[in-house]
Amino acid sequence: AQKVTQAQTEISVVEKEDVTLDCVYETRDTTYYLFWYKQPPSGELVFLIRRNSFDEQNEISGRYSWNFQKSTSSFNFTITASQVVDSAVYFCALSGAYSGAGSYQLTFGKGTKLSVIP
Amino acid sequence: NAGVTQTPKFRILKIGQSMTLQCAQDMNHNYMYWYRQDPGMGLKLIYYSVGAGITDKGEVPNGYNVSRSTTEDFPLRLELAAPSQTSVYFCASSYATGIHGYTFGSGTRLTVV
Numbered sequence: 001a002q003k004v005t006q007a008q009t010e011i012s013v014v015e016k017e018d019v020t021l022d023c024v025y026e027t028r029d030t031t032y033y034l035f036w037y038k039q040p041p042s043g044e045l046v047f048l049i050r051r052n053s054f055d056e057q058n059e060i061s062g063r064y065s066w067n068f069q070k071s072t073s074s075f076n077f078t079i080t081a082s083q084v085v086d087s088a089v090y091f092c093a094l095s096g097a098y099s100g101a102g103s104y105q106l107t108f109g110k111g112t113k114l115s116v117i118p
Numbered sequence: 119n120a121g122v123t124q125t126p127k128f129r130i131l132k133i134g135q136s137m138t139l140q141c142a143q144d145m146n147h148n149y150m151y152w153y154r155q156d157p158g159m160g161l162k163l164i165y166y167s168v169g170a171g172i173t174d175k176g177e178v179p180n181g182y183n184v185s186r187s188t189t190e191d192f193p194l195r196l197e198l199a200a201p202s203q204t205s206v207y208f209c210a211s212s213y214a215t216g217i218h219g220y221t222f223g224s225g226t227r228l229t230v231v
Contacts, residue, residue, distance in 0.1 A: 004160070006160075009158070035219075035220075043206065043224070043225055043227075044222070044224050044225065045208065045222040045225075047219065047220075047222075050219050091160055091161070093160075095220075105151055105163050105166055105176065106151070106153075106161070106163075106210070106220055107163075108153075108160030108161045108162075109160050110158065110159055110160045111158075111159075111160055
């Protein structure tokens with residue numbers, strides 16, 4: 001079975017601070033995919049990143065960066081110089097790479113609500 | 119724009135009523151999914167389909183039914199609405215597994231009173 005744990009339920013930061021959102025996952029698959037989604041107050045799910053299990057390189061996209069560590073089963077997300085527009089719920093998710101029963105659907109963490117205070 | 123279209127966006131149902139949430143995709147994706155999102159919780163899988171004519175239960179299927187007569191459409195049926203089904207419902211589709219990612223609809227907010 002797959003499991004995604006986002007231990008931080010809510011985080012508040014002051015604008016321009018850096019913030020890291022934690023994600024720990026469990027899977028028996030040797031090949032899998034990790035995702036981060038943003039859900040702003042409007043409610044839609046916005047795709048941020050997909051990472052496969054063979055690619056442990058960290059990724060940076062503007063103010064966003066992701067740290068994938070297979071040894072600790074973690075896929076953490078850092079926002080540098082946070083802005084009010086970053087206020088949202090962020091979900092980490094996991095899917096298997098093969099169409100074996102139950103492994104290919106996305107399994108979500110419970111989400112972390114980030115509030116950026118001006 | 120191509121993508122996943124969900125209708126309606128909002129709906130209020132009375133206990134015991136039935137309704138169908140519509141989901142359509144125009145990307146020729148084989149896989150389609152229905153998730154529900156409760157406050158403070160992540161999304162939980164209700165049903166999924168790997169192709170026309172093939173559906174299977176997810177984590178929380180009770181009280182729901184689905185069908186997949188075409189590649190494009192994957193409606194979710196609530197037969198006897200209950201307050202516990204008050205939630206936001208998301209439909210998603212993908213070519214296969216996580217290789218190509220997932221496309222989500224904009225969601226349906228359902229309230230059962």
